[in-house]
Amino acid sequence: MDELVERVDGQDRVLGVVVNRRQAIQEGWLHRVAVTVCRDERGRILVHRRSEHLSRFPGLYEVTVGGGVHAGESYEQAAARELDEELGIRVLPRSLFTFINRSGLSPHWLGVHEAVVPDAVVPDPDEVAWHGWLTEPELRSALQEWHFTPDSHEAFSRYLAFRTAQP
Template sequence: MDEWVERVDGRDRLLGVVSRREAIREGWLHRVAVMVCRDERGRILVHRRSEQASRFPGLHEVEVGGAARVGESYEQAAARELAEELGIRALPRLLFAFINRGGLSPHWLGVHEAVVPDAMVPDPDEVAWHGWLTEPELDSVLLEWRFTPDSHEALSR
């Protein structure tokens, strides 16, 4: 089942409502919200997407997220996606948003961060594996493991 998203312009202003599939196919800007999660020790959550994931199956990510639904703010979308994918609740803090031209299609990417508990219940349809890495460990695996385009873009900023 496809989801409905808000098509936006280069200034992130609403143009209309479209299906996400159509936005990707046509290369229309829409909003995606992601959250970089840290534990209380400062380690970063890294996970590998399930092989059944519709986008980037089997690749690693440093963020949890997805498309913002119609009427959702970046923060609301990031919090909803965190609850859906990892079974935890946290208050996201928006770090920045930018037009990301990598990946399947161009989109506005709202990057958030939050401190989350170690205990989580990942959705197996979304997450095949997860672990906590220090920043030096993450720097090392970024050269060895395959990561999603959004992960590289978010980390480079």
């Protein structure tokens, strides 16, 4: 069964309509997605390749860990749940910013978070086929050479701009 999400408007306000995420994507309805940029203690960034059997972007690389915000859930709750489901870690990610992302399968609000996580994560093999830790320069090169999800390019670009703008 597909996950239930809330439709939201252009200001990220819940419209009170709960739909399944597959339908939201097919219809192009705005809904919420939460992702986390995971760093280790040395500042490296976790990159992973999605499992081949996933329905959305199978086999592509990602800079973030995340998924749909379930109906009644906050961005932060969804980000923490996804970290637990995909990496087997319990950590409270720090919310950074949200924006309407139009680069994926359909437009959606993307809540971007950051978390420092152990470098010895144990990803769920149903979700993650491979993972590794890259420095920012290594990741910039990889983004040019490897096949990443559309969300990865947009989210990472905005993440770097956000970090640069912080005092």
